[in-house]
Amino acid sequence: MQNNLTDFQWSVLTAIQKIPFGETRSYQWVAGKIGKPKAARAVGQALNKNPYAPTIPCHRVVCADGSLGGYAGGSRLKKFLLNMEKESLNHFCKK
């Protein structure tokens, strides 16, 4: 309940924060980055609670095979956000 997250949580949050705009990473990618390649579920668990919801682009985190997986706000929204990011990025590039 504390704002004080554990080392594990911080690792996940910071790792996801580093995901560039319009990019997507898998839970396993994040898990491996924090030194726990098998902790993909734990990563998802942390994101689900997402103590820093607007701070963490959890929608950029997808399944290892590229599926959206799940999303606290709804997979539909997640897909929409990712698509919007890509479109925005492409728009800037094309512009």
Added chain:
DNA sequence: TGTCCGCGGGTGT
């Protein structure tokens, strides 16, 4: 393609 098991950690009891 669908289902089951296993790994890792969180939160609640």
Added chain:
DNA sequence: ACACCCGCGGACA
């Protein structure tokens, strides 16, 4: 301290 939960992943049927 124990049990159940979770946004996965990979293996097996």
